[in-house]
Amino acid sequence: MKRSIVSIENLSHRYSKDWAIRDISFEILEVGVLGLLGSNGAGKSTTMNILCGVLSQTAGKVTIDGADLRLEPELAKRKLGFLPQNAPLHLDLTVDEYLIYCAYLRDIPKGKISYAVDQAKEKCGISHFGKRLINNLSGGYRQRVGIAQAIIHHPKLVVLDEPTNGLDPNQILEVRKLIKEIAEERSVIFSTHMLSEVQATCRDIKMIENGRLVFADTMEAFNNYILPDSMLITMNNPPEVSSFLEIGGITDAQVISDKTFRLRFSASDAISQKIIEISVARGWELSEIALERSSLDEIFAQLSNRPQPRR
Ligand SMILES: Nc1ncnc2c1ncn2[C@@H]1O[C@H](COP(=O)(O)OP(=O)(O)OP(=O)(O)O)[C@@H](O)[C@H]1O
Incomplete structure (x- = not known):
């Protein structure tokens, strides 16, 4: 039976008096890509930010691999990697310098940093760019560096916020391929407002609209749902x-x-x-x-x- 790695229970969040998300519950399986689809303002970023521990929910519970994100934030956060919509890259560092810095932040033991950086670069197809300034990389390669920092500590869950936004069509195909590859051995969730992104990449889909979960099933079930009429x-x-x-x-x-x-x-x-x-x-x-x-x-x-x- 497929095991879930994340459990989201009755999650709600309110900014001042308005609810951004209400009573959202779903599970994320331990392997594969899950797409979180919603139109602008639907509540995707709010959900993703809570899932990454960047925002503390008004109500509800998030558990990552058994660790309650609110009660054991450090333990839970060790299990996840995050690439926000604007990748937190230092443009004036080389790829190696930046990834070494990220490895320190992720508390990887000193003696293992070099190996972790090499592995992350290899997985993301950027081994040959180690000495290159990030500022001199194309958008697609910068995004690969962003994904490399998200997987450098071998997290069980990787959260990607609109990872193909702003990329050209070729770069989009490459990043989609990379997302599928890294999801072969872990769980990846990404948010998008583009249906085509989810259809091209995801096995499962969750759709939120006006802060509510309106669909949660496989991509196949979703495609059947939208058969032409x-x-x-x-x-x-x-x-x-x-x-x-x-x-x-x-x-x-x-x-x-x-x-x-x-x-x-x-x-x-x-x-x-x-x-x-x-x-x-x-x-x-x-x-x-x-x-x-x-x-x-x-x-x-x-x-x-x-x-x-x-x-
Ligand atoms: N910091 C904030 N303060 C007040 N309201 C907010 C804040 N952040 C988001 N909201 C509101 O919460 C609702 C959900 O926003 P959220 O950013 O989660 O949606 P989204 O699906 O990520 O949209 P987008 O794709 O446009 O980023 C929206 O009505 C938004 O205006």
């Missing part, structure tokens, strides 16, 4: 819009222009195949058909309105 069709010789409603499985038909319509359908296999066949049989001259997925905003809205969040 409408399509845009264009026909050179379309029928009356009401004709579409006579097709089994079509629940709504909307006129977009003379020749283009949006059809909504109930969960049904091969509905587009059916439309194509009927269109050919009746001479509607179908020229284009495209399935539409819900936008992230629609998904957030749907999930936020659900009565019971799924754990």
Whole structure:
């Protein structure tokens, strides 16, 4: 059975009088990548900051590998590595100098620092940049240095706040690959407001909206949840819009222009195949058909309105 490394129970936080997060509970498994998805202001950073011990919660409990973050903060924090949204890099140090400094901060015994630095550099693909000033590295490599400092003490949990923000497409692919690699032997949680980031990297997904947990399941379950439920069709010789409603499985038909319509359908296999066949049989001259997925905003809205969040 898969073991969890982090337990978050009924976590709530209030800044002055407004609640930023309310009654959030979930577990994080000891291996793999978990994505924390939410729109701006949803409560991601508040949750991440509490999880890292940077912010003390108003109510609730966080346990990391059995250590209560509030009661045993030092023990709990030894088990985690953190890369905040703005990586805490010293641009005027070389990669080696910076990682040695981080190793001291992490209380790694003097005799083991050099080995720890080499291992972290190797894991993050920056061994050849040891003598390079961080200021002279590209954004993608700076982010690798940030991840190296987060894993230098072999934490069981690594927390990454929007780790691909501001990177170019190639750098994003490289950092995603690195995140997956470091998650082969530990738990990684990262926050993002981009669905594509979570879909590309994560096994599990937690979604928060307006401070509440609105979805918690596997990425596969999430992808099933957002299966397309409408399509845009264009026909050179379309029928009356009401004709579409006579097709089994079509629940709504909307006129977009003379020749283009949006059809909504109930969960049904091969509905587009059916439309194509009927269109050919009746001479509607179908020229284009495209399935539409819900936008992230629609998904957030749907999930936020659900009565019971799924754990
Ligand atoms: N220091 C603070 N004082 C008062 N309110 C705050 C503070 N930090 C965050 N908030 C509020 O708490 C709520 C949650 O904010 P939080 O930063 O956790 O969201 P987020 O999901 O990380 O958003 P973003 O992606 O924009 O960083 C928001 O309404 C925000 O305005």
